[in-house]
Amino acid sequence: MNGFTRNPITEATDTLHHSAETQSLAAALDRAAHGAVIVITGAGGGIGRAIALAFGKAGASQLLLIDAVANACEATAAELRQLGAKSIVRCYELDLTSDDAEQRLNDVLQDAGNRCDCLVNNAGILGWSPIAKFSLASWKKVFDINVHALFLCTHVFLPALLSQQGGTIINLASISGVEARPGEAAYGTSKTCAARFTDFLDAEHRKDGIRSFAIHPGGVRTDFLRGRFISANWDLQELEARANEIVDRDLLKLKLAV
Numbered sequence: 001m002n003g004f005t006r007n008p009i010t011e012a013t014d015t016l017h018h019s020a021e022t023q024s025l026a027a028a029l030d031r032a033a034h035g036a037v038i039v040i041t042g043a044g045g046g047i048g049r050a051i052a053l054a055f056g057k058a059g060a061s062q063l064l065l066i067d068a069v070a071n072a073c074e075a076t077a078a079e080l081r082q083l084g085a086k087s088i089v090r091c092y093e094l095d096l097t098s099d100d101a102e103q104r105l106n107d108v109l110q111d112a113g114n115r116c117d118c119l120v121n122n123a124g125i126l127g128w129s130p131i132a133k134f135s136l137a138s139w140k141k142v143f144d145i146n147v148h149a150l151f152l153c154t155h156v157f158l159p160a161l162l163s164q165q166g167g168t169i170i171n172l173a174s175i176s177g178v179e180a181r182p183g184e185a186a187y188g189t190s191k192t193c194a195a196r197f198t199d200f201l202d203a204e205h206r207k208d209g210i211r212s213f214a215i216h217p218g219g220v221r222t223d224f225l226r227g228r229f230i231s232a233n234w235d236l237q238e239l240e241a242r243a244n245e246i247v248d249r250d251l252l253k254l255k256l257a258v
């Protein structure tokens with residue numbers, strides 16, 4: 001099957017995974033994260049919490065955990081201690097859409113000694129409603145966190161990555177940003193923005209050693225996927241087998257086809 005006739009969601013690879021265990025990337029994360037300073041937004045919730053635990057287990061030296069909900073990151077930190085993680089864990093109750101978010105993020109960066117090896121822009125909210133019934137206020141709320149806060153965090157931490165001549169930025173995207181499903185206009189469009197923003201990030205900073213990924217939650221272990229959209233459900237070995245085609249034809253990007 002050639003790349004143009006595949007359904008981008010269900011047929012990017014023939015094998016699809018729906019369980020975290022099937023594609024354990026623990027060993028790869030171990031090598032990448034050991035001794036690293038990791039900033040994770042939304043780290044008090046589902047996927048952000050799991051990302052923090054994975055980086056803690058992999059030996060990150062510092063974990064800077066941000067969440068709007070009081071005590072949410074402390075709960076993640078307690079779990080990290082239970083797991084025996086040796087990372088220094090700093091918790092921040094911080095609403096990324098608040099007026100003082102930029103200042104507070106700069107304080108986080110300072111606490112980390114102006115170092116950041118990996119930024120995970122994970123914090124996000126849903127917002128599902130038919131367009132005719134969606135209020136402007138609700139629409140803006142979705143974009144404030146899913147798009148504007150993602151930009152803001154990147155804007156604050158990127159200079160640290162650049163001064164270290166490299167690092168990784170992981171933006172949590174979604175299949176909703178690629179496939180137009182009724183009722184998901186706000187959330188889906190915001191996630192399209194997250195994926196497209198990743199594309200621009202890669203265009204501006206690949207040369208500086210910044211690895212940026214837009215992920216439908218999952219793991220990334222291959223360089224040829226930089227700047228592209230990746231789903232955790234796709235089989236990485238199958239993607240790797242198509243690496244040359246993906247690079248040559250610039251696949252897994254949001255763009256116009258003619």
Ligand SMILES: NC(=O)c1ccc[n+]([C@@H]2O[C@H](COP(=O)([O-])OP(=O)(O)OC[C@H]3O[C@@H](n4cnc5c(N)ncnc54)[C@H](O)[C@@H]3O)[C@@H](O)[C@H]2O)c1
Binds near residue numbers: 068072174
């Ligand atoms: N769960 C899925 O199946 C799925 C699928 C596709 C994409 N995603 C994306 O993955 C990311 C995490 O999803 P999840 O399912 O773990 O969500 P979740 O709601 O369980 O966790 C999100 C966390 O972000 C925090 N947060 C929300 N607004 C914030 C703000 N203004 N400032 C700081 N923190 C804030 C919340 O308090 C929460 O702890 C989101 O970006 C989501 O869109 C999730």
